[in-house]
Amino acid sequence: MFDMDAVERSAREAKAASYRLQSLSQVVRNEALQEIASALMQGADAIFKANEKDLADAEKAGLAKPMIKRLRYDRKKMEETVESLRSLVAQEDPIGKVVSRTEMDEGLVLERVTCPIGVIGVIFESRPEALVQISALCIKSGNAVILKGGSEAIHTNEALAKVIAKTISEVDERFEGAVQLLSTREEINALLSMDQYVDLIIPRGSNQLVSFIKSHTKIPVLGHSDGICHTYVDEKADLEMAMRVCYDAKVQYPAVCNAMETLLVHESVALAFLPAMADLYNRAGVELRGDEGCRSIVEMKEATEKDWSAEYNDLVLSIKIVSSMEEAIEHINRYGSHHTDAIITSDEKSARHFMDEVDSASVMWNCSTRFADGYRYGLGAEVGISTNKTHARGPVGLEGLTIYKYRLSGSGHVVADYAGGERKFTHRKLL
């Protein structure tokens, strides 16, 4: 049942809560996370029961096996959830950090301090554990959250959201309304239109979902719609290293956004590199699609224009021979998705140039694109990966859920005194 008023009410409540959350101390926010962990364990049976209902409905509806697998929320998943909640408690507080402090004049001190963004709208697909994880990230960072999960997980999501909302309100009444759950698909459009209440949208799911959202809202979106990653094997590459890295970037786990989709090879090393590399790929079951130059060296399918902007997320790789690093950089900036791109070279100057001019969130030298990940980067909790050019880029940690405000404290200071030249600003950096 779609009810625009209900969505607006949820959004308004979340906004009101977001103002109260601004004054919650780290202690209270962490206590809320601890209590959610306990409450989930205590309410496990009800949650599993709700999940069984979703699973039964999914079987009845004939959902695909992998989808049903993602939908399952069992004791093992819950233990992982609880574990991740506890590790989140241990994370440094992203809120209330004084980033800079300036004495503007005697007794007039300006601070820039990190604070929550406000209301985060999260749209995710089947995995119910995503609901807990993203709510927890929002609670840790003092944000209110409006959640919209997949309809196939509706009972599980409702059970989980209920436990979370109830628990945090018991920890501190300021949490009242801070976690809201929407349940119908139509409500997504309503949510996307509420830029007066929602400050940031985070879509977690397929490329199609992210693209749809990006083109249907005025609210800033944190996410990436494509992961078309390249590795460029330079004329000065250590070819043994190149083979090792290119193998990893394509084969280690091809279904993810940081896997390599296109391999660029400098013409001067193509003959020495491609046959052995193709052999490795063939043995791993990788389908190769090459330009004319490639196919004159190794037999493979023909790559068409479409292949250069394809995200296979599979054991498929397009290969192109380039006559210079400049050509490689141009190709990457033109066809890539500004996500993660690597160069293999033993020439430091070339590596620097490549990393400067390739306009991607992560640029790499002599290592696998697969490293582009919040956990591997050591960011702790991962909010997502962003290909945005503003706010947060690349793997995003809790910091991506924060912004800052300026706090200015005086003792009756007025601008007229400075405008008239009577007083002058000192602008002394204190921090």
Next chain:
Amino acid sequence: MFDMDAVERSAREAKAASYRLQSLSQVVRNEALQEIASALMQGADAIFKANEKDLADAEKAGLAKPMIKRLRYDRKKMEETVESLRSLVAQEDPIGKVVSRTEMDEGLVLERVTCPIGVIGVIFESRPEALVQISALCIKSGNAVILKGGSEAIHTNEALAKVIAKTISEVDERFEGAVQLLSTREEINALLSMDQYVDLIIPRGSNQLVSFIKSHTKIPVLGHSDGICHTYVDEKADLEMAMRVCYDAKVQYPAVCNAMETLLVHESVALAFLPAMADLYNRAGVELRGDEGCRSIVEMKEATEKDWSAEYNDLVLSIKIVSSMEEAIEHINRYGSHHTDAIITSDEKSARHFMDEVDSASVMWNCSTRFADGYRYGLGAEVGISTNKTHARGPVGLEGLTIYKYRLSGSGHVVADYAGGERKFTHRKLL
């Protein structure tokens, strides 16, 4: 003459240039600014001549006096321009700062480094000096820029843009195409639709302009559409200080976004505060509009619901009596524009609470809202003031024109070694 292809060509050229600009050193970018200063002085006559043409056209078209005044670009304005270019050269480089450095494992080092955003679209109204200023900010920060000025300044803008584009291309050919000028109103819509080329839009001008742009583009917009600023006089306020500060916030320069539009007064001090304050305001010619409580103390016009969300930008002030700080905070979060809001109190705890819960870019304690300004904050060059909740908030310096990328350098590192547990990440903070 509107030509969609021409706009797209400009945007594409700017994008191509933006990739090359990523590798420009600070020395080259500063040299470009120096050379622009010289070239403007050398080409002054041609620029003044173009400006006289615009002025004559404006007179003929019967433009309003203040508009014609803003349009004028004479020797004095040019000297100010040149001065600001030189001070920009002296500013710290916002690009290439290594913000953090982490050893992920032996020989595998991750750096987060500031870099230009890419292509900035700037839409501004009559003042021609804005063209030079914003181009200079973009050049300093390594961004390409697409400029759209007011049609009444078309000849001046063309003359200025020509000097800038020519000069920087002579300094370094990588600047070719980095400064683009659009000239017709229709081209704005075309520009706003080019999210594949333009990374950020900065509107400089009226609230109407900013609002129009915010609702007609998918590109992130840096700006503020309203400045509805409040001062709350708390029950524990030093009333003499309150009078001084509230006078400044309204009267010192009412036409700007950081001037106070609504005064909130705690009921317990209203009787002691309002009559004297109203007297001061009356003498300064401020029209007061109060709620019922105010009008029972001082005679003034009635404030209607509309007044609480009005940005007068003039000597008009709405006043409301509140029964608690909570009510003041709620009023501000509800009716304000999240720009700048102040509390006058001698109670530190109340001040902290107010500054935490008021969801504004600048929150102030015992000082005038008029301080919210990039120059006063000591940011050096000011890009604008933002009421965004992501990327940049409040007065924005050069930093607002930057983002960061991750640079990962290894020596053949692959993810498979870590996924298999053979190797472990060290995540040692080096910076």
